[in-house]
Amino acid sequence: MNTPAHLLIGAAAFARPSYGRTLRAVLIGSVLPDLSLYLMAGVSLFILNIPEQVVFGQLYYSDAWQTVFAIDNSFLVWGLALGVGVWLRARLLVLGASAGLLHLGTDFLLHAGDGRAQFWPLSNWVFHSPISYWDSAHHAQWVVLVSITACAVSYIALWRRGLTLPTKIFFAALLAAEVWVARQWLLFF
Structure with missing residues (x-):
């Protein structure tokens, strides 16, 4: 992950x-x-x-x-x-x-x-x-969907806890980074 x-x-x-x-x-x-x-x-x-x-x-x-x-x-x-x-x-x-x-x-x-x-x-x-978070030969295309969903749900849960604006931005940046990195893994591997 x-x-x-x-x-x-x-x-x-x-x-x-x-x-x-x-x-x-x-x-x-x-x-x-x-x-x-x-x-x-x-x-x-x-x-x-x-x-x-x-x-x-x-x-x-x-x-x-x-x-x-x-x-x-x-x-x-x-x-x-x-x-x-x-x-x-x-x-x-x-x-x-x-x-x-x-x-x-x-x-x-x-x-x-x-x-x-x-x-x-x-x-x-x-x-x-037998499963990899980055290698498509080991089902990464499915792991990415689960991982991004888990990250989005986590972000929503954190957001609902009343985070400060800087903390919301920090976690939004992490979510964006996760989506971008996951996309890169799938494109290259």
Whole structure:
């Protein structure tokens, strides 16, 4: 699933109230599993000037990158964070960890051939889903419809919670980004 979708769906599911520290905790939890990819790819592409084919054809699948992805996409790490949050009665940690786990759950189901080891440090096993959020050879054309519908429903739910105008614009931009990125995946893959 694309990152804008994770942010929209995570916020709709867990950000009550949908402002302030609660919203920030949920957005951080929703984005953290993807953050390392953005940082490593961004540095590789724009600072080190490594060709896109190398970044996404070689580096993405390298042991070093996959180790980083295994850590920040581990159900065990995020489950531990949730457990600590519950134990400490730290509501913001519980919300952020819950959003992170929702992110991992959808990724687990929607990565065909590009999944991550989500049970680190106990296992490097990777589930290869028959369904992909971006690859038309693995039903992406259907996933896109479901994803965009879920994002639109999430946006409506968030809107109805009385968001401030800047927050409404932020979530509208995420919805537009999700539609644009989903369109790109279908056109090119």
